[in-house]
Amino acid sequence: MRTEEEGIPQWDVEEMEKAxxxxxxxxxxxxxPDEYEEGHIPGVPLLPMSEVPERIEEMDKEKTHVFICRSGRRSQxxxxxxxxxxxxxxxxxxGGMLTWDGELKTGEEKRIKETKELYRT
Structure with missing residues (x-):
């Protein structure tokens, strides 16, 4: 079910499974990083919130970006x-990872070193 909060679309688990x-x-x-290593959606890269401001200009504004955190507050x-x-x-x-009931992977899988690594080629 799609909703919106503060002008930002909010996706639930069903929409995330499709995404x-x-x-x-x-x-x-x-x-x-420690939260990510405890459990993350397989294939989803880690870009800690603290690094977003320095990388935002390198990110592709034409793509749809879905942000995830533990509860949905930081990602909002x-x-x-x-x-x-x-x-x-x-x-x-x-609802973030607290609501995710799909597959999880542990450990450091995909920590972003270069912004272009966010994008599948």
């Missing part, structure tokens, strides 16, 4: 920040 399979949607986990703030920086297609995973 994980969609090669055009860019899903970004913005939690801290990152989505608003992206919107303020010219991104029109941003989404928050409402």
């Amino acid at each position: 994980v399979k969609d090669e055009e949607t860019v899903i970004v986990d913005i939690r801290e 703030n990152v989505a608003k920040f992206a919107r303020e920086n010219g991104f029109e297609r941003v989404v928050n995973f409402s």
